[in-house]
Amino acid sequence: MIRWIGAIIGFAYRGFLGTVAGYVIGMLIDNLFFNKSDGQASGRSRSPFSGGQQTVTPGDFELNLLSLCSIVIKADGQVSQREMDYVRQYFVQAYGKERANATFRTFNEVVKKREVNAQRICAYLVQRTRREVRLQIVHFLFGIAQADGNVSTAEVNQISSIAGYLGLSRNEFEGLKAMFFKNSDSAYKILEIDKSATDAEVKKAYRDMAKKYHPDKLQHMDEAYRAGAEEKFRNVQDAYETIQKERGM
Numbered sequence: 001m002i003r004w005i006g007a008i009i010g011f012a013y014r015g016f017l018g019t020v021a022g023y024v025i026g027m028l029i030d031n032l033f034f035n036k037s038d039g040q041a042s043g044r045s046r047s048p049f050s051g052g053q054q055t056v057t058p059g060d061f062e063l064n065l066l067s068l069c070s071i072v073i074k075a076d077g078q079v080s081q082r083e084m085d086y087v088r089q090y091f092v093q094a095y096g097k098e099r100a101n102a103t104f105r106t107f108n109e110v111v112k113k114r115e116v117n118a119q120r121i122c123a124y125l126v127q128r129t130r131r132e133v134r135l136q137i138v139h140f141l142f143g144i145a146q147a148d149g150n151v152s153t154a155e156v157n158q159i160s161s162i163a164g165y166l167g168l169s170r171n172e173f174e175g176l177k178a179m180f181f182k183n184s185d186s187a188y189k190i191l192e193i194d195k196s197a198t199d200a201e202v203k204k205a206y207r208d209m210a211k212k213y214h215p216d217k218l219q220h221m222d223e224a225y226r227a228g229a230e231e232k233f234r235n236v237q238d239a240y241e242t243i244q245k246e247r248g249m
Contacts, residue, residue, distance in 0.1 A: 062095065062103045064125055065137065067116045068162060070107075072141050076152040086147035090140065118158075122165030134166040135213075138173065139232055142180045151180070175209075179235040187239035187246075199249055206240040 069087045073079055091100035125134065138159060145155040156177070163173040171192040178189035188195050191205040213232045243249070 059103070061125075061129070062091070062099075063107055064121050065140075066091070066103060066107045067121055068118065068137065068141065069144060071116060071118050071162070072144050072155055072158055075145075075155045075158040077154070080148040082148040083144050086144055090143075118162050119165050122162060126165075126167050131167075132212075134168060135172065135176065135232075137166065138163045138168060138176050139179070142176060146180050176232075179232065187242040190235055190239035191243070199247060202240070202243055202247075202249070206236070209236045 066087070073083045073087070088100065088104070091103060094100075095103070125137075141159045141162065142151075145151045145159065159177075160173055163176075171189075174189045175192045178186040185195060188197070191202065191209050193201060193205045197205065210233070213236050215230045215233055
């Protein structure tokens with residue numbers, strides 16, 4: 001809240017540049033006085049992004065997510081307009097046009113001028129977000145890479161590094177990747193099992209993955225995240241049905 005008060009005061013005194021400066025100063029005050037608490041000590045409700053003893057405000061989450069997006073977009077040395085449009089559409093769907101535009105402006109005016117360090121960003125998010133949110137982040141990053149119809153090795157490697165920094169296992173990364181790259185092993189990778197798994201193991205894996213990716217886990221998030229959760233859940237169901245047909249289960 002302080003960041004927005006700072007933006008208003010800055011606008012009153014210095015116009016647009018004052019708005020940006022006021023927002024940044026307010027964000028620093030927010031981080032200093034609020035993000036170190038559990039939300040209750042400061043009188044604020046816990047953030048929906050909470051995970052552990054620290055919290056991240058939605059505004060901070062958006063800027064950090066946008067920073068990760070920029071890393072993936074630039075991974076292959078080319079800036080694809082279709083990938084950028086995909087990100088903007090996602091943010092508008094999740095936060096509304098006005099809030100999304102404000103996030104992009106702040107990113108372009110402030111964050112973009114700094115060194116964007118994936119490991120540092122992910123370390124910050126790991127302490128403040130739930131695992132299902134981090135799974136959705138990686139799913140979203142794969143969507144960006146695929147938006148221009150050409151997923152490069154550099155993009156996959158960058159997303160792999162980000163997934164690792166976010167504390168996801170190799171099986172989780174491969175499972176999310178398999179939702180975008182279909183081959184004969186995709187269904188098994190989505191369920192995070194080997195092709196040699198027994199029928200009983202396949203059924204158990206399906207139950208575990210259906211629970212892990214159930215859309216209800218992201219009901220506290222905005223529309224775009226819920227849509228992503230539903231997409232992952234459908235992929236799990238499709239993977240199980242594929243294996244059922246292959247095996248005659």
